Amino acid sequence: MLLAAAPSILPADGNLFSAIRETAARADEQGVHFLHDPGDGQLLHLLRLAGVAAGEPLAALIPLDLDGLDRLEAVQRLLKSLLGRAVSADTRLTKQQRRRIRHMLQAVDGRMNGASYREIAGVIYGVSRVASDPWKSSALRDATMDLVKDAFAMIAGGYRALLRHRRRS
Numbered sequence: 001m002l003l004a005a006a007p008s009i010l011p012a013d014g015n016l017f018s019a020i021r022e023t024a025a026r027a028d029e030q031g032v033h034f035l036h037d038p039g040d041g042q043l044l045h046l047l048r049l050a051g052v053a054a055g056e057p058l059a060a061l062i063p064l065d066l067d068g069l070d071r072l073e074a075v076q077r078l079l080k081s082l083l084g085r086a087v088s089a090d091t092r093l094t095k096q097q098r099r100r101i102r103h104m105l106q107a108v109d110g111r112m113n114g115a116s117y118r119e120i121a122g123v124i125y126g127v128s129r130v131a132s133d134p135w136k137s138s139a140l141r142d143a144t145m146d147l148v149k150d151a152f153a154m155i156a157g158g159y160r161a162l163l164r165h166r167r168r169s
Contacts, residue, residue: 002047003046005049020046023036032047038077038081044077044078070164076088077090104147106120107124120148
């Protein structure tokens with residue numbers, strides 16, 4: 001989320017900039033990158049743009065692009081946390097999607113370190129479950145190979161679409 005200086009036309013009193021804690025801050029030519037914990041176990045990545053002083057009232061900058069609705073949702077989550085209200089869950093990924101992504105990371109990590117598909121399946125699904133069916137025709141074999149294939153696709157740039165809501169065009 002991009003944070004810019006609040007326009008002078010807006011009143012500075014009531015601006016919640018002082019409630020934002022810049023944890024794990026790192027500066028570069030773009031500005032200061034830091035994390036904010038809205039209290040739901042997830043972190044928001046914030047960027048205070050270059051040239052904006054630390055104590056200056058802030059405004060969220062939302063580009064008018066295809067990701068605008070996702071950005072608005074992130075701003076809403078930030079505001080709710082700053083106001084002490086209940087923060088709604090991040091709806092971009094379901095529990096099942098998070099579990100699959102975790103399995104993809106395990107699978108690709110194993111594959112890149114020389115593990116066979118069968119060894120990877122044993123770690124993810126359990127050795128006894130893998131051993132219960134003939135490996136060559138096992139659905140777990142296909143699922144493991146799909147995890148590795150999809151993980152490599154993510155590494156090749158597919159991760160960009162990961163955190164976007166699916167929207168009708």
